[in-house]
Amino acid sequence: xxxxxxxxxxxxxxxxxxxxxxxxxxxxxxxxxxxxxxxxxxxxxxxxxxxxxxxxxxxxxxxxxxxxxxxxxxxxxxxxxxxxxxxxxxxxxxxxxxxxxxxxxxxxxxxxxxxxxxxxxxxxxxxxxxxxxxxxxxxxxxxxxxxxxxxxxxxxxxxxxxxxxxxxxxxxxxxxxxxxxxxxxxxxxxxxxxxxxxxxxxxxxxxxxxxxxxxxxxxxxxxxxxxxxxxxxxxxxxxxxxxxxxxxxxxxxxxxxxxxxxxxxxxxxxx
Amino acid sequence: xxxxxxxxxxxxxxxxxxxxxxxxxxxxxxxxxxxxxxxxxxxxxxxxxxxxxxxxxxxxxxxxxxxxxxxxxxxxxxxxxxxxxxxxxxxxxxxxxxxxxxxxxxxxxxxxxxxxxxxxxxxxxxxxxxxxxxxxxxxxxxxxxxxxxxxxxxxxxxxxxxxxxxxxxxxxxxxxxxxxxxxxxxxxxxxxxxxxxxxxxxxxxxxxxxxxxxxxxxxxx
Numbered sequence: 001x002x003x004x005x006x007x008x009x010x011x012x013x014x015x016x017x018x019x020x021x022x023x024x025x026x027x028x029x030x031x032x033x034x035x036x037x038x039x040x041x042x043x044x045x046x047x048x049x050x051x052x053x054x055x056x057x058x059x060x061x062x063x064x065x066x067x068x069x070x071x072x073x074x075x076x077x078x079x080x081x082x083x084x085x086x087x088x089x090x091x092x093x094x095x096x097x098x099x100x101x102x103x104x105x106x107x108x109x110x111x112x113x114x115x116x117x118x119x120x121x122x123x124x125x126x127x128x129x130x131x132x133x134x135x136x137x138x139x140x141x142x143x144x145x146x147x148x149x150x151x152x153x154x155x156x157x158x159x160x161x162x163x164x165x166x167x168x169x170x171x172x173x174x175x176x177x178x179x180x181x182x183x184x185x186x187x188x189x190x191x192x193x194x195x196x197x198x199x200x201x202x203x204x205x206x207x208x209x210x211x212x213x214x215x216x217x218x219x220x221x222x223x224x225x226x227x228x229x230x231x232x233x234x235x236x237x238x239x240x241x242x243x244x245x246x247x248x249x250x251x252x253x254x255x256x257x258x259x260x261x262x263x264x265x266x267x268x269x270x271x
Numbered sequence: 272x273x274x275x276x277x278x279x280x281x282x283x284x285x286x287x288x289x290x291x292x293x294x295x296x297x298x299x300x301x302x303x304x305x306x307x308x309x310x311x312x313x314x315x316x317x318x319x320x321x322x323x324x325x326x327x328x329x330x331x332x333x334x335x336x337x338x339x340x341x342x343x344x345x346x347x348x349x350x351x352x353x354x355x356x357x358x359x360x361x362x363x364x365x366x367x368x369x370x371x372x373x374x375x376x377x378x379x380x381x382x383x384x385x386x387x388x389x390x391x392x393x394x395x396x397x398x399x400x401x402x403x404x405x406x407x408x409x410x411x412x413x414x415x416x417x418x419x420x421x422x423x424x425x426x427x428x429x430x431x432x433x434x435x436x437x438x439x440x441x442x443x444x445x446x447x448x449x450x451x452x453x454x455x456x457x458x459x460x461x462x463x464x465x466x467x468x469x470x471x472x473x474x475x476x477x478x479x480x481x482x483x484x485x486x487x488x489x490x491x492x
Binding site for chain 2: 102154160161164
């Protein structure tokens with residue numbers, strides 16, 4: 001059986017803009033649409049995709065053992081209990097960085113491609129070895145950035161590097177958008193960012209406190225069927241990636257309807 | 272299959288063996304006694320992966336690459352991303368000789384007035400350096416640098432750093448459809464970019480007037 005596997009790199013350049021959170025949520029959303037999906041943590045030095053998915057305590061083998069042929073791939077893959085279409089391939093230990101080569105990464109991805117429709121690679125921050133390893137095996141990429149000058153600058157650098165590696169298409173996700181600050185022009189606007197980066201916008205993710213809560217619990221927002229703004233944004237992005245046509249949300253209209261106001265009121269009372 | 276050059280420490284990738292260039296390349300390197308190599312990529316568009324392959328192969332044979340020459344900006348950017356010294360060289364068909372009066376190019380190539388075209392946006396961290404004029408079709412993003420010994424013309428926005436007349440030509444100009452650089456340099460003069468937004472739809476040019484760099488609406492001569 002040949003699957004037309006899509007190997008998607010999720011990268012940003014700058015750290016802390018939301019790569020891992022996006023990977024976890026996209027993984028869950030895509031899996032819930034029925035496609036077998038694998039998420040690969042390429043951040044060997046500082047791995048935490050397993051934490052976000054709440055799978056830390058179920059890891060037995062890692063990519064390292066698979067490469068050393070100490071175990072089979074299916075032994076290392078951790079299947080998500082609530083979303084059986086989603087599997088995580090955990091990264092090895094930080095020492096692995098020294099000997100991991102782009103060829104090793106290609107080998108892992110090749111193995112995953114035989115079984116999954118989507119392979120999402122959570123890329124480490126920076127543009128050094130970890131990034132180069134991750135890039136070597138990817139076919140397309142999603143760049144995550146925040147509406148901040150430094151994040152946009154780093155994203156631009158990464159776009160240049162992706163171009164020289166011949167990765168296409170590269171799409172953009174603008175994370176942590178605060179509609180109010182954009183309106184008052186205290187924050188870079190969507191146009192400011194897309195103007196410089198010149199990438200097709202795959203989606204916006206609104207700033208949302210629920211993301212922090214779900215991260216700490218190890219339950220991605222899209223898994224628990226949350227109706228919070230960020231959860232909607234994530235599933236929209238997954239839908240677009242899947243080929244559905246979903247219009248972009250208009251941040252200026254977010255949070256102004258009566259229902260949203262009421263929900264916010266309820267949340268502030270509870271937490 | 273004539274891929275050797277007269278100078279012995281040079282490796283040239285010729286146009287003829289596109290399919291398995293790696294094999295030919297390996298043969299060339301193996302047959303080369305020198306430990307420092309200069310590699311000519313010609314018009315080849317190589318990605319980082321290709322160049323990484325070249326670097327690794329040289330490493331295995333304990334050879335170092337002193338410089339990479341190419342007429343293809345993409346290959347140059349790939350190679351410089353991997354930390355190699357690079358130089359953009361001119362191929363005959365990418366060169367437009369403006370001054371037809373030059374008779375017999377006996378006086379070396381430097382005497383020719385030439386221009387290099389580069390198509391595509393320059394992203395942060397990318398540097399393009401040429402020994403001529405340059406016409407860049409695309410933007411120069413913040414964090415990117417363009418340097419030229421002659422004039423710089425940008426059919427797009429200049430948001431990064433441009434250095435015209437880098438070897439001291441005070442007559443050089445920097446022209447762009449939108450001139451909002453971080454920094455402008457002409458010869459040995461340096462200026463910060465303008466803060467205020469420029470008028471839209473007006474190309475602007477920067478040149479040295481008296482002792483300072485001045486920005487004015489561009490004019491045809």
